[in-house]
Amino acid sequence: MYLEVLPNEILLGLFVYLNGTDLFHGFYGLNSRFNLLLYKQIRSYCFDFKSVSKRTFDLICQQHLPLLADRVIALGLSNYDTVGQCDLFVSYIPSFRPLTCLRLLKIQKLRSYEVFIELLNKCHELDSLTCLNVNHCHFLAIEANYSLIIDKIWSLPKLTDCHFRNIVPGPYCFTLPTIISPSLENVTLFHHELSSHQLKQLLYFTPRLKSLSAIVMKLRRIDHIASRHLKLVQLRIYFPYHINTSNMTFFLQSTPNLRHLDINMRYNLIHGDHWEHIIRSYLQKLKIFRLKMKVFSRNKQLIKEVAENLLDSFRSSFWISERQWFVRCFIGESVISLNTLSNKADPYETISGLCKYTCSDDNYRKYYNSVTVISDITFFNRPIPSNIYLSNIIHLHIRLPVNDRFWSIVPNLNKLKTLTLVYYNDMFESELQAILDRAPHLTTLTIRQNASLPMQMSLFKRTNASIRKLDLENYAHYFNENECLLLARSSLGIQCEVLSIRVNNHENIITLVKNMINLRILYIYQSDQMYSNTTFLARNNDGTFREQDQVNNNELIQWLRDHLPSTCLVIKDLYYVHNIIIWI
Numbered sequence: 001m002y003l004e005v006l007p008n009e010i011l012l013g014l015f016v017y018l019n020g021t022d023l024f025h026g027f028y029g030l031n032s033r034f035n036l037l038l039y040k041q042i043r044s045y046c047f048d049f050k051s052v053s054k055r056t057f058d059l060i061c062q063q064h065l066p067l068l069a070d071r072v073i074a075l076g077l078s079n080y081d082t083v084g085q086c087d088l089f090v091s092y093i094p095s096f097r098p099l100t101c102l103r104l105l106k107i108q109k110l111r112s113y114e115v116f117i118e119l120l121n122k123c124h125e126l127d128s129l130t131c132l133n134v135n136h137c138h139f140l141a142i143e144a145n146y147s148l149i150i151d152k153i154w155s156l157p158k159l160t161d162c163h164f165r166n167i168v169p170g171p172y173c174f175t176l177p178t179i180i181s182p183s184l185e186n187v188t189l190f191h192h193e194l195s196s197h198q199l200k201q202l203l204y205f206t207p208r209l210k211s212l213s214a215i216v217m218k219l220r221r222i223d224h225i226a227s228r229h230l231k232l233v234q235l236r237i238y239f240p241y242h243i244n245t246s247n248m249t250f251f252l253q254s255t256p257n258l259r260h261l262d263i264n265m266r267y268n269l270i271h272g273d274h275w276e277h278i279i280r281s282y283l284q285k286l287k288i289f290r291l292k293m294k295v296f297s298r299n300k301q302l303i304k305e306v307a308e309n310l311l312d313s314f315r316s317s318f319w320i321s322e323r324q325w326f327v328r329c330f331i332g333e334s335v336i337s338l339n340t341l342s343n344k345a346d347p348y349e350t351i352s353g354l355c356k357y358t359c360s361d362d363n364y365r366k367y368y369n370s371v372t373v374i375s376d377i378t379f380f381n382r383p384i385p386s387n388i389y390l391s392n393i394i395h396l397h398i399r400l401p402v403n404d405r406f407w408s409i410v411p412n413l414n415k416l417k418t419l420t421l422v423y424y425n426d427m428f429e430s431e432l433q434a435i436l437d438r439a440p441h442l443t444t445l446t447i448r449q450n451a452s453l454p455m456q457m458s459l460f461k462r463t464n465a466s467i468r469k470l471d472l473e474n475y476a477h478y479f480n481e482n483e484c485l486l487l488a489r490s491s492l493g494i495q496c497e498v499l500s501i502r503v504n505n506h507e508n509i510i511t512l513v514k515n516m517i518n519l520r521i522l523y524i525y526q527s528d529q530m531y532s533n534t535t536f537l538a539r540n541n542d543g544t545f546r547e548q549d550q551v552n553n554n555e556l557i558q559w560l561r562d563h564l565p566s567t568c569l570v571i572k573d574l575y576y577v578h579n580i581i582i583w584i
Contacts, residue, residue, distance in 0.1 A: 004033075012041055020047040020072075024064055025056050039067065044101070048076035049085055050108065051497075053520035054569055054583045057085065061092040069098035077119075078108040080136075081498055081521050083581045084569050086110045086119070096122040106133040113139035120152045131161040138167070146175035154181040154205065163188040174198070177205045185231075186211040193240070196220040203229055213262075215240060219247040227254045233285075236262040243268055253282045262290040269295050269306070269336065272313035272327075280318075289325055292339040300333065307331045307356075310338060315358055326359035328367065341367045361387065372415075374398075377422050380406050396420070398435075400428040418444040429458035436464040445492070446471035455483060460490040469498040473525055478504035481511055488515035500525065506556055510563055513584060522582040523573070526553075556580070 003011065015023060015037070023042075027034045045068055049057055065072070077086045086107065096102070105123065110116050116137060123129055132153060153162060154177040162184060164174075174192035184206050193215045194202065200223040203209060209229070213236035232255045239248075243265060252258075261283065270293065279286055297303050311329040319325050330337040331354040341359060357364050365387060372394040374380075380403040390410050397420040416439040421432070424447055436442065445467050447459070455477050470492060479487065479501060487493045487501075493516055500523040503509060509524055553572065557580060560570045564582070573579035 004031075008037060008041065011037060015042055020045040021049060021052045021056060021060060024060055025052075028064070043071060044073045045071050046074035046104075047072060048074070048106070049082060049089075050076055050078040050080065052082060053497075054082075055567060057082070057088070058092075058567065061089060065093065066098070070100045072099055073101050074104040074106075075099070075102060076106040076108070077110075078106070079111065080109040083521075083571055083583050085583075087112060087115050088569075090115055090118055090122075096125040099126060101128050102126050103128050104131040104133075105129060106135070107137060108133075108135040110137045111139065113144045116149070117152075120149065123156060124152075128158065129156060130158055131163075132156070132159060133163045133165075134167050135163075135165040136167075147178065150175050150177045151179050153177075154179050154184065156181075156183070158183055160184060161186040163190075164192065165190040176201050179205065181206050181208070184208060186234075188213040188236075189215065191215075193217050196223040199223070200227065203227070203232075207231075210234065211260075212236070214238075217241055219243055219251050221247050221250050229255050230257055233257055234260040238264040238266075239268065240266045242266075245270055245274070249274075249278055249282075252278055256282060257285055258283050259285050260288040261286055262288075264292040266294055267296075269293050269310055269338070271310060272316065272319055276316065276318045288342070289323070290340050290342045291327070292337070292343055294335060294337045296335050298334055303331060303334070303336055307336045310336065311356055311358065314338075320358060326357065328359075328364075329356050330354070331356070344370050344372070365389070375420075380409065384409055391415075394418070397422065399423050400425070400431055402431065402435075413439040414441065416442050418442070418446070420446040420448065422448045423453075424449060424456050424459065425453065426456045426458040429461070433462055436462055436467075439464065440466060442466050444469040444471065446474075448474040449476055451476040457486075460486045460493075463491045465495070467492055468495065470496050471500045472502070473500040473523065475502070478502045479508060480504050481508050484508045484511045485515060488512060494518065497521070499523065502526075506559065509560060509580075509582070513564060513568070513582065520584050522584065524580040524582070526579055553580075 023038060023045075028038055029035070047060070047065070049060075052060075077089055079086055105119075105126075107116070107119060110119075116139065123132070149167075153159070159181070160183055163186075165188075174189055174194060176198055185208050187202075187206060187209060190213070195217050196219045199214070199216055199219075202212075202214075208231060210231050211234035212232065215238045217239075218241060235255060235258055245268065252261075275291070279289070295306075297306075307329055311327070314327045319327070326341045327338055328341060341357075341364075359367075368388045368390070369392060371390050372392055373396075374390070374393055375395065375397045377397050377399040380398070384405070388409065391412055392415050393410060393413065394415055395418045396413075396416055399422045413435065419435070419439065419442055424432070442464055443466060445464070447470075449456075480503075484503065488511070495518055496516055497518050498521040499512065499516065499519060501512070502525045503512070509522070512522060513519065557570050557572065560580070560582070561568075564570065567584075569583040571581055573581055
C-alpha cells in the first residue's frame with residue numbers, strides 16, 4: 001500500500017507521531033496534496049533539531065518556520081552533533097513573539113553565554129511557555145552571571161517545569177534564585193549539589209513546588225524547623241555523603257503529602273523498621289517508594305552480619321504483604337548495597353558478589369530483565385546465574401570473541417541502539433556480522449582499537465540497515481585516501497549520517513564530504529604533538545599523518561571553508577582545539 005492512497009484523516013493521525021523536521025524532510029515537495037497537509041491541515045508541530053542536517057535546518061528555519069510559527073508547541077535546539085545550531089537559530093528567528101503556542105523549549109550543549117541570555121530574553125516573549133529543559137550548557141566563569149540566568153528563569157510567568165542538567169559555574173555548584181517564582185511546580189537539578197540551607201531557600205523561592213529532584217549534601221534540623229512543604233508530592237533526592245538519620249526523618253516530617261519518594265543514600269544503611277515508622281507516621285499518602293542505600297567496610301565478617309540483619313528488617317508484613325515493596329541486598333567484599341526492586345538492576349553486583357532477595361524468583365528475573373547497559377567488556381566472562389536473561393540491552397560494550405554463553409544470557413538484541421566494540425580483528429568478521437544481524441534498531445557503532453594492529457579491511461564489508469553513526473575516534477588509525485573511499489562506498493558508509501574519524505591528509509576530509517551522500521556531521525580528529533611521535537607513528541609510518549599538525553588550525557579551517565560548499569559550517573571542537581567539526 002502507498003501512502004498516497006490513504007485518506008487525509010489517517011495521514012494526519014500518523015503525522016502526530018513524527019518530528020516536524022522529519023515531516024518536512026520526507027514529505028514537503030512530493031506533491032501539492034502533501035504540501036497542503038503540511039501547511040494547512042496539521043494543527044501543531046514539534047520541531048527537535050538535535051539530529052538534522054544543516055541543509056534541512058536552514059530550509060525549515062528560513063522558509064517554513066516563519067509561516068508555521070503559531071502552530072509550534074515544542075522546540076528543541078542542540079549544539080550536540082549539530083554545532084552552532086543555537087547561534088544560527090537566534091539569527092534566523094529574531095523574535096519569539098510569533099511562537100504564540102510554544103509550550104516546551106529544550107536547549108542542549110550551548111557554550112555561548114551571550115546567545116543563552118538572548119534565548120532567555122526571548123523566552124519572556126512567549127505567552128504559553130510552561131516547560132524549559134537546559135542540558136549541559138557551560139559558560140566561562142569570567143563572563144557568565146549565573147544569578148542572572150536563574151532569576152530570568154524563575155521570573156517566567158507561566159513556567160511550571162524546569163529541568164537543569166549540568167549547568168554550573170563550577171563542579172556541582174548551583175546558584176539559587178533571589179526572586180519568588182509565581183508558577184514553578186516541577187524542578188530537576190542533575191549534577192548540582194545543595195546544602196541544607198540552600199534546599200530551604202530553594203523551597204522558599206519556589207512556593208508552588210510539587211516535584212523536586214536534587215542532590216543534597218547534608219540536612220540540618222535547624223534549617224527546616226517550622227517548615228511545612230504541603231504542596232510537595234514527588235521527591236527524588238540523592239545524598240552523596242553520610243546523613244544524620246534523625247535529621248532526615250525530621251525533614252520528611254515536613255512533607256506529609258508525598259506520594260512518590262525516590263531516595264539514594266551513599267553512606268547510610270537505615271533498617272526497614274525505621275523506614276516503616278517514617279512512612280506510617282509521616283508519609284501516609286506515599287504510593288511509590290524507591291530506595292537505594294550503600295556503605296563500605298573492610299571487615300568482611302561484619303559485612304555479612306550487618307547485611308543479614310538489614311535484609312531481615314525488610315521481611316515484615318508491611319514490606320512483603322501490605323506494600324509489596326521487595327528489596328535486594330548485595331554483599332560484596334567491601335560493600336553492602338540494598339535497593340528496592342523498582343530500581344533498575346545493577347548487573348555488575350549480580351556477578352561480583354552474593355545477592356539476596358525478599359521476593360519470589362519470578363520478580364527476581366523481572367528485576368534483572370530491566371538491565372539496559374553493559375559497559376564492562378569482561379561482564380560475560382564471569383559466572384552468571386543460569387536463570388538471568390538480559391533481553392532489554394540498549395547500550396553494549398563487548399570484545400570479540402564473545403563468551404560461549406553470550407546468546408543464552410542475551411536471547412535477543414532487539415532493543416540495542418549503541419554497540420561499542422573493543423579490539424576488532426578480521427578473523428571475527430562473521431561473529432560481528434551475526435551480532436549486527438540480530439540488532440534491527442542499532443544506530444551507533446563504535447570501534448576502539450590501539451595501534452598494535454593494521455587496518456582491518458573487513459570492517460568495510462559489514463552490513464546493518466539501521467546504523468547511522470560510526471564512531472572511529474578511538475580507532476588508532478589515520479585513514480588515507482583509498483581507505484576513505486572504501487569507507488564512503490561501503491554499505492555502512494553510504495547510510496552513515498554522523499562520522500568520527502582520523503585522517504592523514506586534509507584532502508581526505510573533502511573526499512569524505514563529497515562521497516558520503518547522507519553525511520550531516522563529520523568529526524575530524526587530528527594528531528597532536530603529545531601522541532604524534534609515539535602511539536600513532538607506529539601505525540602509519542608514511543609521513544603523511546603529520547601534515548595536519550604542520551598546518552595552523554585556523555588556516556586549515558579557512559582552507560576547508562574555501563573548498564567545501566558554503567552551506568557547511570566548519571568550527572573548532574570546543575573541548576579539543578586540534579579537532580574540527582563540520583556540520584553539513
